Amino acid sequence: MPQYKIPAVYMRGGTSKGVFFTADSLPLDAALRDRILLRIVGSPDPYEKHTDGMGGATSSTSKVVLVGPSSRDDCDVDYLFGAVSIDQPVIDWSGNCGNLSAAVGPFAIARGLVPAPRDGVATVRIWQANIGAKIVAQVPVKDGEVEEEGDFELDGVTFPAAPIRLEFLDPATGDGDGEAGSLFPTGNVVDVLDVPGHGHYRATLINAGNPTIFIDADALGLHGNEMQPDINDDAALLAKCEAIRAHAAVRMGLASSAHEATTLRPATPKLAFVARPRAYTASSGKHVDSSMIDLNARILSMGKLHHAMTGTGAIAIAVTAAIRGTVVGALLRERERAQAAEASTVRFGHPSGVMSVGAQVNEHDGAWVVTKAVMYRSARRLMDGHVFVPSSVAGTEPRMRSDNLVS
Template sequence: MFTKKQNRLPAAYYRGGTSRAVIFRQQDLPEDRNEWEPIFCGIIGSPDNNGRQLDGLGGGISSLSKICVVGRSSHPDADLDYTFAAIGVRNWDVDYSSNCGNMTSAIGPFAIDTGMIESKNDGEITVRIHNTNTGKIIHSTFPVADGEAAANGSFAIDGVAGTAAKIELAFINPAGSKTGKLLPTGHVTDVLDGVEATCIDAGNPCVFIKAADVEVNGTILPDEVDSHPTILSKLDSIRRKASVAMGLSKDEESASGSIPKIAIVSPPKSHKLLSGQVIEGNTIDLVVRALSVGQPHKAVPITVAMAIAAAANLAGSTVHASVSSSRVDPDGITLGHSSGNIMVGSKFDRQGTLTQATVFRTARRLMDGYVYWK
């Protein structure tokens, strides 16, 4: 039986860091935000019991199942508002509880490319972004060519083939993104499900545990995590208990799928990556394996990397106990993940408070026009 023609809206599709997302101008979406969720799910192709999202623009994994909305700034220190939504793959979940650091790298270029912000001259520009999910400000600095965000460049990030223009993201005062505190439980470590953990809120709320304390090799790769008989359920149990301890949910059952994020950490050592290449232990300060929406991440979420930079500065934390005593780069901490490494620059005041975290990413417009859903 025939029903009606498809719905459509203006949109663009961008890669940001090691993620991809459909990006909308807020003015093109319904004013009633309750109408956004079915639109987002229909466009991404969720829910999909097959876990592939073939009938949409998702890719079957959390890093490819994302929506961004960019609108006029509601903050005096920003040029734009940016709202992030994580879309469930097998369910109807549309989660606004956290930011995506990787996709943040595409927001400034999107604003330039769509004319939301005008660049009169070629060269470097800084766009001030207000992330509505966390209430935090991010300064995005990148080159502009012929009135558009430059795509070509010589900068490479692990997990993405080729090179592109460098984008600097400076997250201003990232501590307390959701809870208002760097240490939401009031302790540097807590014992959750019998495991020592550091619960920290910087960029996004996160919980970090040592790989040895859950009896897994810290260099475990994503497919090995998926096939492990107990580790995913154990990490989810710890994560849900951390959610309650951090005041993010009233009980474990109501814990968000997105936050807190969880990662296991271990001291640096040489090991194989997803590509089959070997990362040398003397080129990294810490080994990290992170989960995102219940799935092993093939790199590391930017906000997790920022939280690690903060935790590494806290004596007694699970991260501090695992990180190398002498840093590869004195300007930050270099993390080894499943696809390579990433350096997070950090600045602290005299009281040891994290005032800024800086990462470098690349982004690119893949397409724009209209996106359709049923």
């Protein structure tokens, strides 16, 4: 019996890569869709290699994206992101991928979903369907096609490329239901988490980019400049981090129990730890001096330390840094930080190097409001063609979508 083939594009966006599909190329039935996508990626894989699939066996490379015409008058396309578990039959649709957001505009232009000028910059208005938020991408275009080559360098990506400006508008996230959520779901800029078997942790629980938890590195016995082997080779530390993350998810109203957060919602919220600037050698061999950064930041993704920084994590850092009293803001209290109408930019060190990101934050009637967060990324098509799925998974040709992602 022949395999079933589906049009797809393999793309890098920021420091991530994934398999991109137009919405109408996948089944209407969500369970069948997820079963097909899991098989395309090669999950679940007890060997954690993704040898028989398109995944890269890391949280940064085990991802899928669906893009279709927008259901909204103020957007061009709807974008749905899935974080695929490597060793479990789970696709977590609860959050966004800030890095792959950079590839949505180029994909939409290449697929003819959005018109582009002959030369210049194409503005692509994206509705992020997971979290119900708007992203505006400024995509460089030359001779009517997306310009992918350039001299923009991004730590965590080997080769330079053309820069793409991303504006995340009102990035306070909801819970994937298309409704904006509270920036601080508990109403506090700092909470104390009681994590049975591990202790108490001061944390900032914030909805910005993705639901994110910030704690001080020293609360984990860390310096904040650790690299992947320091964290990922320590099973006890990873278990502690997951326990903190899972209990924070319950506090944020994202899961009914810590067990549910661990088993059904592994992608969000994400746990990050931060520290004052401290020098280290990045994974590329680049020396990061303490004078180059405002703070050190590390984030865990799908149970492991991320090799760089998630795009949504960068947004959360920028927003949290701009708000006094937060775990991140407290590290920066000696600096004069602009509030109100001025955009605040923070430079932070991550395992692959240094990143700068800005956020515009205002305080209104005692409540914090985020207007937008801005960062630059790049994207590139790696392969355009078809992915193949065994007929035993896809069955007979399924009924495909003809509508947009959110109706």
